[in-house]
Amino acid sequence: MVEEASVSAPFEVYRFDPSRDKSPRYDKFTLELPPHTPVLTALLKVRSEMDPSLTMRYSCRSAICGSCAMVINSKSRLACQTPIGPELARHGRIVIDPMRNQPILRDLVVETAPFWNRYRRLEPHLIPDPEHPMPEGRENPMTPEQVDRFHETPRCIACGACYSACPAVESDPSFPGPMALAKLYRFVVDPRDGGRRERLVKIQTDGLWLCLRCHLCTEACPKGVRPSERIRDLKEMAIAVQGGSEHGSRHAVGFKDNIRDAGQLNEMKLVRQTYNPLEMLGQLPQGLRIARKKPELLKKPHPIEGVEEVQKLYELLDKPPEGSP
Ligand code: SF4
Ligand code: SF4
Ligand code: FES
Known part of the structure; x- marks a missing residue:
């Protein structure tokens, strides 16, 4: 050599x-x-x-x-x-x-305690499912297709590189972090877990929507876990079980509906879809500043030419995410 x-x-x-x-x-x-x-x-x-x-x-x-x-x-x-x-x-x-x-x-x-504490908060273990009890004294096997739904999450070695790279962790101490969310996803798509629906409802108000979709966690991960993509899947599944239930999900649902209806964004409508009337009052000063700078936003945009093609795409893509409860 x-x-x-x-x-x-x-x-x-x-x-x-x-x-x-x-x-x-x-x-x-x-x-x-x-x-x-x-x-x-x-x-x-x-x-x-x-x-x-x-x-x-x-x-x-x-x-x-x-x-x-x-x-x-x-x-x-x-x-x-x-x-x-x-x-x-x-x-x-x-x-x-x-x-x-x-x-x-x-x-x-x-000190890794904050990293582990946020992970533990999401109950990273199988919650018994009373409708499908574990067979006593035997394994509870899964099919290869069911295991495939975990994607790359079992490869995680809990190194924390994604947590270190994450700007949402830096800006908001309540954000669970990319590893914790990737592990949460692993339990949500596990057919043996009895807490899938509750997990998705709880995470909607426990930091899921604080993710900025920057993909720095995926870039940092040495094991190809792709936490940002699993967080995207969790968001889709959370909306599928509960609809737009808080700001983040209402904003995502509103954005999607805007594009489906007109082929382009109606920013004023999106604000109304995201906030309730009382919350909108709190946004008023910022709204007025934006309206002064961009008065064109006050006009309702007409549907773009060929919006039907956009709507056909929606029909093709609008199916529940894989592994949804
Ligand atoms: S995509 Fe989300 S979880 Fe990943 S680094 Fe960016 S903010 Fe953090
Ligand atoms: S960087 Fe990858 S392997 Fe390391 S904790 Fe995050 S998801 Fe797990
Ligand atoms: S020393 Fe074990 S991952 Fe580097």
């Missing part, structure tokens, strides 16, 4: 020990390493040869345990799965920070 030539790899590593430091700093290290070297291996080399106080979490070194997630050159990812070569080619250096959206305990180690 041909040995890969080593390259010079400059690292800047976030350091903070609250028992000693007044503020965080970045320590610089330069290592000579082959480009395929994982970032985690480089950090372990720093710790064993240069600074034994460098603190980080890791275990399997094989992208299985999920404990080495950190922010590498501004992206949340697994350190054991990220080779240094492409990072150096793209950024010229490797800057390492602890995961975002969680309090920093020391150096690259964060």
Whole structure:
């Protein structure tokens, strides 16, 4: 086997020990390493040869345990799965920070309790279904098609990279987070779960609609779980069981109806569809500001030419989402 030539790899590593430091700093290290070297291996080399106080979490070194997630050159990812070569080619250096959206305990180690607490809040376990009791002393088998409905969610290793990347977590502490919602989806489509309908009703007012649909969680996930797509499925299923029951779902339903009826958005109508009259009073100052800037919004838009074609598309696509209770 041909040995890969080593390259010079400059690292800047976030350091903070609250028992000693007044503020965080970045320590610089330069290592000579082959480009395929994982970032985690480089950090372990720093710790064993240069600074034994460098603190980080890791275990399997094989992208299985999920404990080495950190922010590498501004992206949340697994350190054991990220080779240094492409990072150096793209950024010229490797800057390492602890995961975002969680309090920093020391150096690259964060407090994961908020992440797990939000996950637990969604009851991530099978709720017995009185109509289909588990067979006593035997497995409760599923068909391959039923298992396929989980999509990629069983691959999740609970690394928290999606949670670190999520702007909704950053802006609203009540948002459950992408991993928790992807796991919730896994139980909602499980035919053995007795709480599917209640889960969907509850999540409508427990943060589901705070998701901004930015897909950063899907981009960050090292296991291809695609949490943002599962959140989209949860939204569709929640609307299917309860209709537009609060702002987020009313806005989504109104948007869809607008396009079906006219082929384009009627923004004034959408506001009326989203808020009740009392809530609209609270939106009045902003509404007036918008109306001053964009008076054309006050005119009712006519249906576009060929709106029937849009309506035919709706008929084709309007079927309940797969796995709906
Ligand atoms: S798509 Fe939603 S859950 Fe995913 S990162 Fe964006 S806001 Fe967070
Ligand atoms: S969904 Fe992906 S990024 Fe999020 S915790 Fe699971 S494996 Fe990690
Ligand atoms: S050390 Fe286990 S996932 Fe990286």
